[in-house]
Amino acid sequence: MGYCIIIPAYNAERTLPAVVREVLALGVPCLVVNDGSTDGTAASVAGLPVNLESHATNRGKGAALRTGFAWALRHGFAGVVTLDADGQHDPTAIPRLVAVARERGTDILIAARDAQFREMAGLRSVWNRFGVWCMRKRTGFTITDSQSGFRWYSARLIRGVELTSSGYQLEMEILLKAWRAGFTIDSFPVAARVADGRATSHFRPVRDTWNICMTFLRYM
Numbered sequence: 760m761g762y763c764i765i766i767p768a769y770n771a772e773r774t775l776p777a778v779v780r781e782v783l784a785l786g787v788p789c790l791v792v793n794d795g796s797t798d799g800t801a802a803s804v805a806g807l808p809v810n811l812e813s814h815a816t817n818r819g820k821g822a823a824l825r826t827g828f829a830w831a832l833r834h835g836f837a838g839v840v841t842l843d844a845d846g847q848h849d850p851t852a853i854p855r856l857v858a859v860a861r862e863r864g865t866d867i868l869i870a871a872r873d874a875q876f877r878e879m880a881g882l883r884s885v886w887n888r889f890g891v892w893c894m895r896k897r898t899g900f901t902i903t904d905s906q907s908g909f910r911w912y913s914a915r916l917i918r919g920v921e922l923t924s925s926g927y928q929l930e931m932e933i934l935l936k937a938w939r940a941g942f943t944i945d946s947f948p949v950a951a952r953v954a955d956g957r958a959t960s961h962f963r964p965v966r967d968t969w970n971i972c973m974t975f976l977r978y979m
Contacts, residue, residue, distance in 0.1 A: 767823035821929025
């Protein structure tokens with residue numbers, strides 16, 4: 760089959776419906792993973808033709824992505840595009856991202872928010888730049904945004920690496936495990952509507968930045 764779109768969502772009832780409607784306009788299968796939300800996240804998309812998986816409790820973005828990856832493999836998709844539920848990403852860029860990934864034969868293609876780095880919250884911006892530098896020095900891959908949640912993943916990559924993280928650090932874990940296993944990683948510039956979704960983000964700057972840093976050191 761072709762590809763599907765996975766949207767991890769936690770307490771995103773205000774922003775999720777608009778994101779889902781834009782995704783559905785592309786005519787591509789979409790899965791929302793409701794990560795134990797305590798608001799009306801699940802109900803907000805109940806009337807839309809979207810697939811829904813729910814966690815009974817909040818387990819973290821990484822756990823939501825792992826649930827989505829397992830669903831995509833069960834349904835035979837050749838690839839997955841992930842994007843956040845807060846509206847920071849532009850779903851109309853998805854076909855272009857997929858086309859570039861297929862043209863390059865890339866296993867992970869990151870939709871990089873280059874122009875928005877200067878607008879990101881301080882600690883996140885510092886770590887993002889540092890993470891990009893470290894990845895380039897260690898792996899040779901010329902990615903420009905290590906934390907963007909807007910990505911293409913090939914099914915062979917998802918099958919080929921074992922993921923264990925439950926939080927935001929999963930997106931660093933998958934990069935390093937992909938590199939170690941010989942998969943290809945690249946980035947492609949895509950404008951973001953909001954620098955880092957900070958108005959609705961559940962990212963904890965100190966704790967989550969620390970976890971991402973430790974993940975890099977663990978798998979480096």
